Amino acid sequence: MSETRTAAIGAMIVVLGPISMSLYTPALPALVAAFHTTPAMLKLTLSVYFFGFAFSQLACGPLSDAFGRRPTALGFFLIYLIGSVVAAFAPDITWLIIGRGLQGVGVAAGPAVSRAIVRDQFTGQPSARIMNLIATMLAIGPAIAPTIGGAILSTLGWQPIFLVMVIYGLVLVALLALFVPETNRAPDRAHAHPWRVVKNYRTLLSDPRFLRPSLIIGFTLGGIYTLAAILPFVLIDHIGLTPVQFGLAMICQTGSFMTGSLVTGRLLRRFKADALIPVGLAIVLVAAAGMAVAIRIFPGSAVAAMLPVAVWAFGIALLLPGGTTSALSGFPHIAGAASAAMGFLQIGGGLLGTTVASAFSEPAEAFTIVIPGMAVAGLAAFALLRPRPAPGRAVRISEPDLEISTDPAGLVGAAGDEIEAKVFRKTA
Numbered sequence: 001m002s003e004t005r006t007a008a009i010g011a012m013i014v015v016l017g018p019i020s021m022s023l024y025t026p027a028l029p030a031l032v033a034a035f036h037t038t039p040a041m042l043k044l045t046l047s048v049y050f051f052g053f054a055f056s057q058l059a060c061g062p063l064s065d066a067f068g069r070r071p072t073a074l075g076f077f078l079i080y081l082i083g084s085v086v087a088a089f090a091p092d093i094t095w096l097i098i099g100r101g102l103q104g105v106g107v108a109a110g111p112a113v114s115r116a117i118v119r120d121q122f123t124g125q126p127s128a129r130i131m132n133l134i135a136t137m138l139a140i141g142p143a144i145a146p147t148i149g150g151a152i153l154s155t156l157g158w159q160p161i162f163l164v165m166v167i168y169g170l171v172l173v174a175l176l177a178l179f180v181p182e183t184n185r186a187p188d189r190a191h192a193h194p195w196r197v198v199k200n201y202r203t204l205l206s207d208p209r210f211l212r213p214s215l216i217i218g219f220t221l222g223g224i225y226t227l228a229a230i231l232p233f234v235l236i237d238h239i240g241l242t243p244v245q246f247g248l249a250m251i252c253q254t255g256s257f258m259t260g261s262l263v264t265g266r267l268l269r270r271f272k273a274d275a276l277i278p279v280g281l282a283i284v285l286v287a288a289a290g291m292a293v294a295i296r297i298f299p300g301s302a303v304a305a306m307l308p309v310a311v312w313a314f315g316i317a318l319l320l321p322g323g324t325t326s327a328l329s330g331f332p333h334i335a336g337a338a339s340a341a342m343g344f345l346q347i348g349g350g351l352l353g354t355t356v357a358s359a360f361s362e363p364a365e366a367f368t369i370v371i372p373g374m375a376v377a378g379l380a381a382f383a384l385l386r387p388r389p390a391p392g393r394a395v396r397i398s399e400p401d402l403e404i405s406t407d408p409a410g411l412v413g414a415a416g417d418e419i420e421a422k423v424f425r426k427t428a
Helices: 003-014 016-022 027-033 039-067 070-087 095-107 111-120 124-154 159-181 194-205 208-239 243-267 273-297 302-329 332-358 363-384
Strands: 403-407 421-426
Touching: 003 016, 003 111, 003 124, 003 159, 016 039, 016 070, 016 111, 016 124, 016 159, 016 208, 027 039, 027 095, 027 124, 027 208, 027 243, 039 070, 039 095, 039 111, 039 208, 039 332, 070 095, 070 111, 070 159, 095 111, 095 159, 095 273, 095 421, 111 124, 111 159, 111 302, 124 159, 124 302, 159 302, 194 332, 208 243, 208 273, 208 302, 208 332, 208 363, 243 302, 273 302, 273 363, 302 332, 302 363, 332 363
Parallel strands: none
Antiparallel strands: 403 421
16 A cells, blocks of 8 residues: 555554544543442543553454454454444443443554554655654544534533444444455464464563663653543543533644644654654653643643643654654564554553552642653653664675675664665776
8 A cells, every 4th residue: 555545544543542532531520420420430431441452452463463454453343343332322330331341452453453554564764654644644533532522412412422433433344344455465373372472572572672662652652541531630620621621622732743743744854753752752751840830830720731731742743653663663573463562552551540540539630740750751761771782794795896885893783674874886
């Protein structure tokens, strides 16, 4: 597939998870009253969603390596559809939690399969460009989802929100079945063997080339997922916004992310994607400092809450393409497992953040402590997990009138790395 087509299809697949998470967040306070329950129980619907999302990716990735991207994605999206129907017609909070758990399992195919489809076809700067295009289009869904969710809640109630998810799931199943070719040209059923799965994941998690960028994205993007559980209570209960106003406020977050993606697209024409990772991380750290103090100084201000969130989203947009490409580039034979492990760390970051945040009685307190702490953890991963240099290798060229320009120790790099060298004809 072309870069544009791959990016468009990848975005439609991967956006299912964020949309399913953010579409119903304006309804969280209303669902507390509808099910005669507590905010802690409603937060549990997010936690089980994250749990299913995170851990089912660990199965989805190897299955796509073993049996192909399309059949794996179709199977998981059918699970998502079942969960959406259960949630839409849930008679009590228990069934809503079950439905959300099934949804979390099903949406795992989104990030695991979409990134593997990109890696099957592209590497290096083309891969980074596609990842950035996916990020740009990905920003549209979460930007409008809370606004749509708030409007549906105000006019039709909470159940139609989940029916919208059913419709989108049906669209994705049709898209995969009719318009997406299989990109895994060499599926190997051995990749689904439990011992092979363990070995592949051990290889990934012991290699700083994979672990460093994956943890940076895991903590920073996980912070955004954690905000989805905190911000409705901060903005609606603490600051006093209506559900519709909350949806409009969330546009600041994703609008900033979209702007960052557009800026990143221009920067990728002049700079390597890896060079943008420390810049994006630095911006996230500035946002974390703002979160720690802004609403303490201005406790009733929506601007004080959302401005640092917008800055955080802008920083993530800069580091995502380089981080994703770096993590996957060295592992083409287990692209599905690498994509799944990366997704697990991202959603696992959200699960960790929401679990820690739920221990705070005041969501505003969690906002000022938990999210900044995740930015610091991302900085620690960047500083401590530097990739090990690979041993040099000699390079020979058989043509007598050609020679290669490199350092005396030879080219340095591991399998899958991009290696630059100059080859030129000898002159007399």
